[in-house]
Amino acid sequence: MTFAVPYTDYVPRLVSVEHVAANADCAMTAMASIRPDIRYFADPIAFRGSIRITLPAARLDQIRVTVAPARCAGKTTYRIRRFEDAAELPATARRDTNVFGNLMASRKLTARDELFDISRDASMLDNLAGRVDTSAYDKEARALFTKAVASPLPDQKVSPEELQRLRSLGYLQ
Numbered sequence: 148m149t150f151a152v153p154y155t156d157y158v159p160r161l162v163s164v165e166h167v168a169a170n171a172d173c174a175m176t177a178m179a180s181i182r183p184d185i186r187y188f189a190d191p192i193a194f195r196g197s198i199r200i201t202l203p204a205a206r207l208d209q210i211r212v213t214v215a216p217a218r219c220a221g222k223t224t225y226r227i228r229r230f231e232d233a234a235e236l237p238a239t240a241r242r243d244t245n246v247f248g249n250l251m252a253s254r255k256l257t258a259r260d261e262l263f264d265i266s267r268d269a270s271m272l273d274n275l276a277g278r279v280d281t282s283a284y285d286k287e288a289r290a291l292f293t294k295a296v297a298s299p300l301p302d303q304k305v306s307p308e309e310l311q312r313l314r315s316l317g318y319l320q
Contacts, residue, residue, distance in 0.1 A: 148220040152210040152227075159205040159316065161228045163236065164212045166221065171196040173219035180211045187244045191215070201236060202244075203316050207270070230312050244317060 152162055168175055176191035179200050187202060204210055204227075214220050228235065262281060263271040305313075313319045 148215070148217045149211055149213040150223040150225075152204075152212075152225045159203055159230065159312065161201055161230060161233060161236070161315075162204045162210050162225060163199055163201040163228065164210065164223065164225045165197065165199040166212065166214050166223045167197040168195070168214075168219045169221035170219055173216075175219050176215050178213045180213070181208050184211075188242060189245050192242070199237075199239065201239075230315065231308070233311075233315075 150164070150166070152164060164179070166175075166177060172195065174193065174195055175198075176193050177198050177200065178191045179187040179202055181187070181204075187200075192198065192200070198214075200212060202210060210225075212223065214223075260276040260281075261271075261274050262276040262279070262284065263273065264275060265271065267273075310319065
């Protein structure tokens with residue numbers, strides 16, 4: 148049985164999904180994914196009774212949690228929190244995610260350019276590169292890159308809160 152959380156905020160948040168089985172003794176599994184079936188974990192998580200999964204989400208992510216077997220499925224609820232409110236979450240076992248290794252995998256396998264008209268194609272599904280004249284974009288990008296490379300790098304100080312956000316999103320270990 149699959150439950151979806153239609154998260155539509157552009158600001159990153161924490162989404163907690165809790166499932167309470169119809170029968171506390173029923174052995175179940177849960178799998179979390181971002182539509183279209185980009186799995187957060189390599190394998191389903193086994194549980195009995197109830198499970199709470201808290202995941203980062205942003206932009207137009209649709210979090211899906213699938214529990215099995217369907218005959219044991221009970222009540223599913225969700226809550227969305229700001230990262231600043233993460234301390235309110237009950238302490239639970241942490242699990243490594245592989246979602247970022249799976250995200251946009253096809254893009255990782257090629258070095259081709261991408262160009263999207265986000266006013267028309269906000270989901271960036273229609274790659275215009277190679278189908279439209281990009282010489283003006285290329286010239287502007289080259290000038291910006293040249294300017295950036297010539298500039299000295301500023302001291303970058305990252306707050307502990309920002310480091311926590313980056314770790315929770317999988318960008319840092």
